[in-house]
Amino acid sequence: MAGESVLIVEDEPIVVLDMKSRLRKLGYQVVADARTGEEAVSTAKELLPDVVLMDIQLEGEMDGIDAAEEIRHQIDAPVIFVTANTDDETRARAKTSQASGYILKPFNEREIEVIIEMALYKHQADRELRRSREAALKAVKAQNEFVANMTHELRTPLNSIIGMAELLRSRIQDREAGEYLDILRQSSTTLLSIINGVLDFSKVEDGKMQRHERRFDLPALLSRVLDQVAVQAANQGLRLECELSPDCACELWGDEHKLQQILVNLLSNAVKFTEEGRVRLVVRRAPYEGENAPAGEPASGRSAASGRSAAPVFEFEVSDTGIGIPAAQIEEVFRPFAQMNQGSTRKQGGTGIGLTLVREMVEVMGGTIELQSDLGAGSEARVRLAFNTVADPHEHRLHAALPERITSLHLLSASPGRIRHLAEWCELWGVAFTGHDSKEATLQALQTARPGAVLCLETGIPGYEALRHELQCGVGRESVDGAGASPVLGVVTIRSIERDDRSRSFPACGNTRSVLEPLRVEQLRNVLTGLAAEHDTEESNHDRRKHDPTSQRREGGRNDGLSDKAYAEGRLLRAFLEAAGRDVEWLSGDRIDSETLAPVVKRFRAAAENEGLSELSEHLFRLMIALRRDDHQTVRRLLQYVERLCDEMVDD
Amino acid sequence: MRFLVVEDDFGSRRLLQALLREWGTCDVVVDGEEAIEAFRLAWEETAPYDVLFLDIMMPRMDGQTALKRIREIEREIGIEELDQVPVVMITALEDPKNVIEAYYRGGAASYIVKPVAREDIETQLMKLDLISG
CATH class of the missing domain: 1.20.120 (Four Helix Bundle (Hemerythrin (Met), subunit A))
Known part of the structure; x- marks a missing residue:
């Protein structure tokens, strides 16, 4: 018996005397006795007893349960109820008051001793637990701070590595040296995004992740996102596709940086876990649902004031044809540091925090994320986020009609998604559109086309080579009626990798342009506008151009610099x-x-x-x-x- | 000299290729399974490799497993221990345990820690008496 100090709270003097003598006999030190709740609280604060024995029914305003509650807030000691009162209501209140014990009067010495000892022991254990938890939290906090500082230090030199590689790239003519620089740039960019991921993760752990909202242009953001994953996708021979529905081509108000991180993470994950096939990003308005609903709400600056619930919801869907995730592990992949297979044969590297971050960011932005997957067939992640539009989408530059010169667009593509997507845009631009998956159909469409047709070709699909050959032989060179200029204004090829010195031309049918995969509406629109403008200039400079070698080169014809x-x-x-x-x-x-x-x-x-x-x-x-x-x-x-x-x- | 480089990371592969060009020609594959097949092919064509550069962490089959299989094949086709192809393991700093495993039990000649530098390769080739100092 260590002689722990006991505070007795009891309004019956006889009982107090009795308890005092019994407790002393047991070796406890009774430091004081109090008669009312208020007195108990003030005495406890002053004397800091090791344990409090508390009668429930006391004189005055405050009963024993209230007093116990107050004491627990004030000092670190267990409270044991000692009472004769056992009605249901009191018992229920006592139960929820986190008391350390409950003993009925009359009690014998053995009982009180056991209860006091147990309460002291349990209280001590709780205290240690609390302390180690606090220490652990503090350590995590310190570690997160360290990681945050560290990643910052890592980023500084890395940024100059990336910057310098970029500067150097524009000065390098040699193809091999250029390739080395590209690898350098790509690897350091990858490293930077890993470091940024770690930094964001430490913010999540610290609960410091916040929204930073501003005005941004959604198509421009998507373009940046796609740039970040395009090289990796091309290296793996994957098709990267992006579909942007016209009502999403607009300026929005929201956390641009987080949206970018979310999409880059989802896309690079998709690329990482896909061996062959394609990775696709689809951006559309989510169907209105529930109270999120005011259908027909004019999307304008005014709607921003009408509260969050009225903001239109955008759906970002990233799908792939990769290895997929077993159903049982879908929830698992969101856990930090989780990766499906480990060990030295694991195919995909990574820190294992990507999806954890994605989910955190989606949550911070008030959105939802769903993940679906067929093992072996691919995965699909769908993120829904509400953003206010800050301008009328119909006034977005992507919505403007194309120059009248362009009359029709004919696409030969292996991707049904691409065909559907471009049809939508062409309608908006006032351009006739036909999409085909065979060489024959494409040729036929071209033969009946009006002047001003543009042909868009995806490289590496069945029929490409044959169609190219026929175009070279003059199909599309003459208009249907046999008179006038060629109906084909230009050919646009969709290619996977930039190869400055190897672009391919179709001299027989107008100008050739190439756009890099993934095909972005913005890019295509620019190229089409450029084709029309160039055609206009060409008409006025027709003869001069024929003899001007530089204009030939610019159009991607045989190139002097070609090795x-x-x-x-x-x-x-x-x-x-x-x-x-x-x-x-x-x-x-x-x-x-x-x-x-x-x-x-x-x-x-x-x-x-x-x-x-x-x-x-x-x-x-x-x-x-x-x-x-x-x-x-x-x-x-x-x-x-x-x-x-x-x-x-x-x-x- | 004929080298076989087995490495799954694109950048590291290019780097090794570029460095090795100084001393010979170089075939490249991306995992342990392909390495074994390339090794077999070289023997069939009676043009075995002079040195193998083998990454440890790779998809499908890792470097140590590939090394063990290659030593088995050598035994099967009756190659004396002294005539075994020298194998240099390529490793990231984080897997010393794997290196030791390969080094002592798999019969690797030595190892190089990434990032690989020209001098590392030169040193290894000298150690193997394939070039003179």
């Missing part, structure tokens, strides 16, 4: 694809004929090696290996890559 190497590569690629039977349907997995393909690949690999075409040689070597292993997935991917490379190269 022999690039020519050799283009020639070799074409010959290879021909020898390998390009038009046979090799892209459907079961049709790969390893035995005929293997010797062809081997022959061309040797040729590529001889000509010093290391990139091509590397791909063909891997193709040889994949064929030997009967790894059809890799074979298909490499063939697709080579095919696209070829489509994006110069003509002979």
Whole structure:
């Protein structure tokens, strides 16, 4: 017995005397006795007893339960109720008052001793628990502060690395050196976004994540987002697609930075976990639902004042054809540091905080996120966020009609989504649109087109090569009635990677432009406007242009700066694809004929090696290996890559 | 000299390729499974590699497993221990345990810690008596 001090609160003097003597006998030190609740509180504060024995029914305003409550706020000691009163209501109140014990009068010495000891012991344990929790929280806080400072320190030099690489890039002519710089730039940008992720994560842990709202342009933001993942997607041979519905081309009010982070995280995750196929971002207005509803609310500056609930909801959907997530793990992927498979053979790197951050940010912005997935078939993440529009969307620059010169747009594409999407925009621009998935249909549309038609082609799709060939041979050169100028104003190709020195032209049919994947409405619109403007200038300078080599070069015709190497590569690629039977349907997995393909690949690999075409040689070597292993997935991917490379190269 | 580089990261692959060009030609694959096949192919064509540069962390099959399989194949085709192909493991700093595993049990000649520098490769090639100092 350590002689703990006890405060007795009891309004019956006889009982007080009795308790005092019993407690002393047990070895406790009774420091005081109080008669009313108020007195109990003030005495407890003054004497800081180790334990308080509290009668429930007391004289005065404050009963024992209220007094116990107050004492617990004031001092760190357990309170035990000692009472004869056992009606239901009192018992219920006593139960919820977090008392450390409850003993009925009359009691014997043994009982009171056990109750006091247990209360003291439990209270001590609670106190330790509380202390270690506080210490742990403090440590986490310190660690988060450290991480925040550290990441800041890391970012500073990294920013100059990125900046300098960018500066240097514009001065580098040599292709190989340029490629090295691109890798440098890409890797440091990746590192920067990892660091930013860690920084944001430490803010989440600290509860410091806040909204920073401002006015921003949604199409411009999407463009930046796509730029960040385009290179990685192209390197993996993935198609990256973006659909922006016209009513989303507008300026908004909200946390632009977080939206960007959310989309970059979702898209780079999709790219990371997709081996072949495509990654698509779709942005549309969410259907109105529930009280979020005022349908037909004019989207204007005034609606911003009408409260959050009235803001239109935007839906951002990121889907892929990747490995997917098992249903049981869908919730799991949002947990920090979780990754599906670990160990030294894991395919996808990463910090494991991306989705945690996404969810936090979506929550901070008051939105929702859903994740759906089919294992092996792909995943789909859908984020819904409300933003006020700050200007009439119909006045957005993307909505303006195209110059009258452009009469129709004909698209040859493998993607149904792309066709639907562009049809919507063309209608808005007042341009006739036809979308096709076969070469024949495209040609037919072109043959009956009015002057001013523009053809838009996706590289690396079936029929591309054949269509290109026919266009070269003059289809589309003459108008339907055989008189007047060519109906085709220009050709726009959608390509995966920028290759300045290898752009391909279609001299037979107007000007050639290329846009980088993913095709953005903004880009396409600029290119179309440019084509129309150039055509106007051309008409007035028709003769001069014919003899002006610089204008030829600008249009992507054969280029003086083009290296022999690039020519050799283009020639070799074409010959290879021909020898390998390009038009046979090799892209459907079961049709790969390893035995005929293997010797062809081997022959061309040797040729590529001889000509010093290391990139091509590397791909063909891997193709040889994949064929030997009967790894059809890799074979298909490499063939697709080579095919696209070829489509994006110069003509002979 | 003929090298085989086994590395899944695009940037690291390009770097090794560019550095190795000084001393010979270089085939490149991206994981352990492809490495084994490339190794077999080289023997079939009676043009085995002089050195393998093997990354440890890779998709599908990691570097250590690939190394073990390669040593097995060498035993199967009757190559003496002394004639085994020298293998240099490429490692990020974070996996010393893996390096030791490869080094002592898998029969790796040595290892290089990323980022790989020209001198690292030169030192290794000298140690292997493939070039003179």
